[in-house]
Every structure is written in C-alpha cells, then in structure tokens.
Amino acid sequence: MPDDVILETKGLTKEFKGFVAVQNVSLSVRRGSIHALIGPNGAGKTTCFNLLSHFLEPTRGQILYNGREITGLSPAGIARMGLVRSFQISAVFPHLTVLDNVRIALQRKRGGSFDFWRAGGVLDELNAKARELIESVGLAELESAAAVELPYGRKRALEIATTLALDPEMMLLDEPTAGMAQQDVERISALIKKAAVSRTVLMVEHNLSVVEHLSDRITVLQRGEILAEGDYKTVSANPEVIQAYLGAGHG
C-alpha cells in the first residue's frame, strides 16, 4: 500500500511570542518510507520535529499517528506507541556502559522497571539481545566502555542501537549526521538505510547528499511553511527551492 499514511499533521502551527516558527504545516509520511525534512537555517525544521515528538506543544493543528489523534499525549506516551525520536546532540547516557545504554531501552519493553526490590541480575536476560544490537552498529568490541568515552560518530551509532532496541514502528531522526566526519556519515547513512527496511523514518537533515542518497520523499520548509514536496529530483529542480538555498552554499 504505497499510499498508506503512518504520520499525518493537519494545519500544524507553533507560535512563540510574536513569532511564528511553524505555520500551517500539513505533512503526510507514508509507511515504510524515508522522509526528509529540509530547509535553510531557521526554517522551523527542528521546531516541527519537536512538535512531532511532543517535546513542544503546538499552538494549533493536529497530529495523527496510524489514523489516531495523538496531539496532546506525553512524549513518553508516544514513544511507547512506537514513535521514537533521536536528538541533534547525541543522546546517550554518558556514564553508563555501551551495554547498559542499550539495556535501558530493552528494559522498557521488558517492563517491571519499578521493581526496586529486585536484584539487577534479572536484567541479564537482556544481554544477548543487547549484544546483537551493539554488534549490528559495529560497537561489539566497545560494549563495556562508558558511552562518554566514545568518539562522536560512535555515540550516534550507539544512539541508533538504543533506538532500535525499542523496535519502533517509526523513527524520528534529528540531523543524524550533523557534525560528523565523512567516513562516519557513510557509516551512519548505511545504518539508517538498514534500520529503515522494516520501518518508517522521518529525518531532519542538513547534508543534502545524505538526503539524496537516503530519502524517498522530501519536504522543504521555509519560514515555517511548506515550500515544496516530492522526491529529490522534483524538489531539487524546483526554482523556489533553489532560490531558498542560494547563498547558503548548497546546490
């Protein structure tokens, strides 16, 4: 079903005092696709992203996930529904080991996390699955290192492993390759591609070659509004998009 929509927004608007960051954005993301949200600086991408992940509350508009309105739910609540976000600054638990980072996510699916009287050993049953995930992002030899000691690109890989541990139906990625060296960009792109095989991905991304390489569909935002939408070819040929990006150093 190519037109099966997993996430939809209707008239999504966010106003800060005297300033409209996101205006009347109606977006639909198809199930199983990689959808990119791009735009010049200050276009409202991150605000839009925070609205979708419920870290901000919209001034107006609706968000529908699998046809169900999720607009007022808590961020933790939508995460439990299978809509899991990442962060622009790598989001790891710095002083926990790589293994423990992934286990925290697996533990949430396992349940029983209020059991303060139980020994931590009950969580060892999660180790095999955690190691499998760590291995899949190429961190196998680093499982007992503290996350804070990992280089930046590896932290992002760990973050992806942690997100995948939740087996989310849909992933929201906030600039997954921001601030990365080229070889890391390739590694992370490959990981996203692999993760997206059985799920939907919506990402905000600056790196246009990553966008071109990964995304099935692109939405361009400018000054809080949708400027254009389509696949990379259509969007990159759009004169308004070229205009918006001129001077920003991108093609």
Added chain:
Amino acid sequence: MPRSQKIALGVMAAFFLLAPLVVYPVFLMKAMCFALFACAFNLLIGFGGLLSFGHAMFLGTAGYGAAHAAKVWGFPPEFAILFGTAAAALLGLVTGLLAIRRQGIYFAMITLALAQMMYFFYLQAAFTHGEDGIQAVPRGMLFGFIDLANVWAMYSTVFAIFMAGFLLIYRVIHSPFGQVLKAIRENEQRAISLGYDVDRYKLLAYLLSATLAGVAGATKTLVFQLASLTDAHWSMSGEVVLMTLLGGLGTVFGPVAGALIIISLENYLAQLGAWVTIVQGVIFVICVLTFRRGVIGEIGNWLRKPL
C-alpha cells in the same frame, strides 16, 4: 556486589560492631542514624540527580511521630518506629507530588519551602511542645521482651536497622528501577524519548528516600529519647548535603563516611562552640575545591574500583 564493595561492607560492619568497645555507644548510634539518613538522601541526589534541600522534614516528622506514638499512645518501639516512618512516607508522597514537577534549583527551593512549612507547624503545634520537644520518650520493650533501656540491646537494634536500611538502598540502586533512575540522572530527555514516564520514577525515588530518612529519624528519637525542632530545622537539611558531598556523592559508602566525619567533628570539637560551624564550612570549601568526588569517591577513583 563487586569485591571492593564486599570488602568495604565487611570493614563497615566490623567497625560498627567493634567500635563500641572503645567509643561511647550513644555517639556511634547517632552516627549510624545519620549515616542512614545520608544514604537515603544520597539515593535521591546521587542516583536520581535530585537535590532536595528539605530532607530534615522527613527526619523531624518521623522523630515526632515515633516519639508521640511511644510516649502518648504507649506504642511498643517497633510500632513507634513504623508509625514515624509511615508519617515520613506519607509526607514524602504529598511533598513529592508537588516537588518533582520542577527540576534543578526549583526542585531544591520547593523542597526547602515545604520543609520550612513543616518546621513552623512543629514549632506551633501543641503535641511537639515547641522548643522543649518531646522529652523522656520511653524506649520500651522491643517485640515485648527485649528491653531497649539496656544500651547494648539498643545498640544492636540500631545496628540491625542501619545495616538493613543500607542493604536495602544498595539493592534499590542496583535494581531494574535503579538502572532507570541512573538513566534519568544521566539524560532525562533521552529517558523520556525511550518511553519512560520520568516523573513517576522520580516520585518513587523521592518516596523511598523520604521513607528511609524516616526510619533514621524514628530510630534516632528512640536512641536519644527525644524529638526536637533541631531535626526539622533547615540547617539539618544542609548538614545532610554536607555529609553526602564530603563522603562522596553517588557512591555507596560515601554518605556513611561523610556522616561519621561530620558527627565526629561536632562531637569532638564541641568545646569550640560556634567555631564548629566555621570548621565545617572550611572543610566543605576544601572538599569542593580539592576533592570533589568526596573522601570515598576519591579513594574509589584512586583504586579504580566502585565503592
């Protein structure tokens, strides 16, 4: 439990078992009560990342509760302690629901404000006898046959309560719940994005911390046969912060060492009068400037072992 911690546990237990042979037992009982209080406090800040500046309200409330139950209602000591603890737990639930809605300095200020409210309530309420406190609280017969008027019976009881409380806290820290708590301390936003309702975890941590602080307060009241305003005063909330920082925030044994050091200072420097506060202040400054991990934290770091 790693070997380093097993050894430390052995050393700690041996110390509290052997020290009364050479040190005044009432002093050691006081130290154990404060050690438990500091451990309870450390559970909240060291592992949950929440700095409460009102923990004296739990110590004081449990103290008054236990004293009133034992003296006026004639409760046996085990039920007096339970009643005092339950009172602290209830207060923990109510204040926790209010306080955990905010973070950082706001959380600290809310807890301080609530603790001040409790202090003024205890200052005014008739049953606390104001400045006099509830005096001559009977220690009674534990389980109906152990006479706590005997100092060794009392000492063993305090030791048992302290060790049980300490081990319970150890268990909590290393439980599935403790893992989530550490994750929230490390990166709250990420914990939310993984689907954890962090407020509920914080509330449980706060409640556990309040309850265990209550155990310490109720026990202390039976030791001294006194419940007074000192335990509910804001300076007590400050003292427990000092103990925990000095011993080592987020370490398992640090609060015990910190409590021992502070209580010893107060005890042995008592003849200096008001200067004790200044000595404490100097120690605090030195600690923050030169060994920020605290005594136990620095030792653990030096040994490269968890303590």
